[in-house]
Amino acid sequence: MKIALTGFFNSGKTTIFNALTNQKVETSLYPTPADKVHKGILQVEDFRLRKISELVKPKKTTFVQIECLDTAGLIRDNPSHNTKIIKEIMDADALIYILRGFEDLSVPYQFNTIDPQRDFNELEYEFIMIDLELIIKRIERMAEQRKKGQKINEKEMEVLEFLKEQLESGQPLRKTQLKEEQITQIRHLNFITLKPAFGVINVDEKSFNEKKFKDIDFLTICGILESEIMQLPEEEISSFLNAMGIDEPISKKIIKRAYEILDYISFFTILNQEVRAWSIKKGTKALQAAGKIHSDIQRGFIRAEVLCYDDFISVSGDMNLAKQKGILRVEGKDYEVKDGDIITFRFKV
Ligand SMILES: Nc1nc2c(ncn2[C@@H]2O[C@H](COP(=O)(O)OP(=O)(O)OP(=O)(O)O)[C@@H](O)[C@H]2O)c(=O)[nH]1
Numbered sequence: 627m628k629i630a631l632t633g634f635f636n637s638g639k640t641t642i643f644n645a646l647t648n649q650k651v652e653t654s655l656y657p658t659p660a661d662k663v664h665k666g667i668l669q670v671e672d673f674r675l676r677k678i679s680e681l682v683k684p685k686k687t688t689f690v691q692i693e694c695l696d697t698a699g700l701i702r703d704n705p706s707h708n709t710k711i712i713k714e715i716m717d718a719d720a721l722i723y724i725l726r727g728f729e730d731l732s733v734p735y736q737f738n739t740i741d742p743q744r745d746f747n748e749l750e751y752e753f754i755m756i757d758l759e760l761i762i763k764r765i766e767r768m769a770e771q772r773k774k775g776q777k778i779n780e781k782e783m784e785v786l787e788f789l790k791e792q793l794e795s796g797q798p799l800r801k802t803q804l805k806e807e808q809i810t811q812i813r814h815l816n817f818i819t820l821k822p823a824f825g826v827i828n829v830d831e832k833s834f835n836e837k838k839f840k841d842i843d844f845l846t847i848c849g850i851l852e853s854e855i856m857q858l859p860e861e862e863i864s865s866f867l868n869a870m871g872i873d874e875p876i877s878k879k880i881i882k883r884a885y886e887i888l889d890y891i892s893f894f895t896i897l898n899q900e901v902r903a904w905s906i907k908k909g910t911k912a913l914q915a916a917g918k919i920h921s922d923i924q925r926g927f928i929r930a931e932v933l934c935y936d937d938f939i940s941v942s943g944d945m946n947l948a949k950q951k952g953i954l955r956v957e958g959k960d961y962e963v964k965d966g967d968i969i970t971f972r973f974k975v
């Protein structure tokens with residue numbers, strides 16, 4: 627899973643990236659060069675995995691990891707700069723729009739006022755324009771091919787014509803209710819506005835304490851403060867956060883939102899002395915979940931032995947006892963994996 631921080635320049639992306647990933651990347655008052663990207667890893671904390679690990683006592687416990695990209699800031703009316711940035715966020719699964727919420731005249735900004743909702747709309751607009759340009763080019767090329775008598779994918783063309791109208795009316799593509807088969811036709815074009823996205827306002831301490839943006843449905847984060855707290859010894863972090871009125875660290879809030887908008891759930895495996903969490907899209911079947919672990923397990927799939935988390939705890943992780951009690955379920959390849967399932971895949975290669 628990969629998420630990318632994006633937004634206008636000097637909105638505080640790198641500051642928030644530092645707070646998220648506990649790094650010390652230098653921030654600056656000047657626009658970051660368009661091709662510069664910082665990368666970090668977020669570990670998806672999960673109390674259930676910790677509990678399973680306590681019971682099983684494996685050699686290794688592996689949490690889900692999310693790759694996080696901090697990209698350069700967009701600049702209005704600078705398409706050549708922005709296009710380079712778009713290349714960097716192209717393969718992200720979800721976008722996080724970092725919106726400037728702090729007032730500080732010594733940090734230049736491209737707008738005269740601080741207005742996170744406006745910035746969100748402006749970013750959407752930039753991305754809509756980029757997708758629209760891509761669609762227009764694609765339609766033109768396909769129409770030319772058709773004119774020359776070449777066979778084109780008419781189904782794709784149909785979807786593109788529909789999406790073009792959506793974009794022209796100012797709608798990001800994620801708001802269109804496309805069917806899975808329609809998405810399949812246009813997936814290769816990797817539209818920016820089809821990616822799930824959410825907004826995070828980067829505020830200063832004063833605005834944070836005054837809950838200045840509480841009426842807008844974005845996460846509100848005090849980037850500088852949290853990045854400083856993350857530098858403290860681990861055991862002091864949560865008491866410092868609490869003292870500042872912050873209920874959980876930014877990484878937890880962002881991961882939670884990312885799971886929600888991507889519609890992801892987690893399941894667990896216990897294999898070869900390793901307890902491990904995996905993320906998958908809600909609705910994924912056992913066969914595809916097996917493939918996430920290894921293509922051999924998918925190819926040689928026989929069955930999935932499934933225990934839900936609460937049942938696992940009720941037998942203190944004793945699989946034999948679970949079997950005796952009849953709570954260990956045997957499921958086939960079409961079983962829809964549920965959040966918190968502990969799965970043992972049986973397979974033959
Ligand atoms: N006063 C104040 N300054 C902040 C705050 N958050 C970030 N800054 C400053 O704003 C400047 C830009 O911050 P960055 O985190 O580098 O912003 P960015 O969005 O990554 O900028 P680009 O990479 O150029 O797009 C730095 O000087 C930060 O110290 C804040 O809450 N209050």
Ligand SMILES: [Mg+2]
Pocket residue numbers: 639640641658696697698699
């Ligand atoms: Mg930056």
